[in-house]
Structure formats: C-alpha cells, structure tokens
Amino acid sequence: MALYKNVDFVAASTYAVFDGGHAPGVDAPSSGIYRCTVCGIEVVSTQGHPLPPLDHSNHSPKPSAGLWQLAVFANHDPS
Numbered sequence: 001m002a003l004y005k006n007v008d009f010v011a012a013s014t015y016a017v018f019d020g021g022h023a024p025g026v027d028a029p030s031s032g033i034y035r036c037t038v039c040g041i042e043v044v045s046t047q048g049h050p051l052p053p054l055d056h057s058n059h060s061p062k063p064s065a066g067l068w069q070l071a072v073f074a075n076h077d078p079s
Contacts, residue, residue, distance in 0.1 A: 002033050002042060002072050013073065021067025024053045031074040038066035 004010050017030050021037050028034070028045040035042050036054060045051050051068045 001040070002035075010072070015073065017073055018070050021069045022051055023067060025050050027051075028068075030070055031076070032070050033072040034068040035071040036066045037069055042071060043068070 022029065022034070027048050028051050029047065031045065031047040033042050034045050034051060038054070043052055045068070054066045
C-alpha cells in the first residue's frame with residue numbers, strides 16, 4: 001500500500017484515471033504509482049513508458065493474470 005507523510009501533498013480524487021487496469025507492456029496512461037491487481041506490489045511508472053511485466057517473485061502462479069491499476073496519480077498541473 002502506498003504511504004505518505006505530509007497530508008498537504010496528497011488529495012482524494014474521483015478522476016476516471018484511477019478506474020480500470022492496464023496490461024503489462026502497454027504505455028502508462030499517466031505518471032504515478034501503479035498497483036498489481038493480483039498481489040498488490042507497487043511500481044512507479046512514467047506516462048508514455050511501458051508498464052513492467054508481471055513476473056515479480058511474489059506473483060504466482062500465473063504472472064499473466066494481473067493488471068496494473070493506478071493508485072497514486074502524479075499531477076503535473078498543481079493549479
């Protein structure tokens with residue numbers, strides 16, 4: 001689970017960007033922290049770069065079964 005220390009740096013959101021999952025290897029639609037829908041491991045990914053494969057050691061028995069879901073969105077427009 002993603003953690004934070006300073007409440008002034010995060011806010012709750014209902015943006016659609018958090019809905020759904022994304023397959024390994026597709027370009028990340030947004031920069032931020034993504035969470036595996038099967039095992040919960042988190043990774044940081046940058047918009048436009050491929051999301052990593054689901055072959056991490058604590059993801060068994062079927063690495064191909066999960067998706068990446070955006071957990072924390074890196075907002076590039078602070079206004």
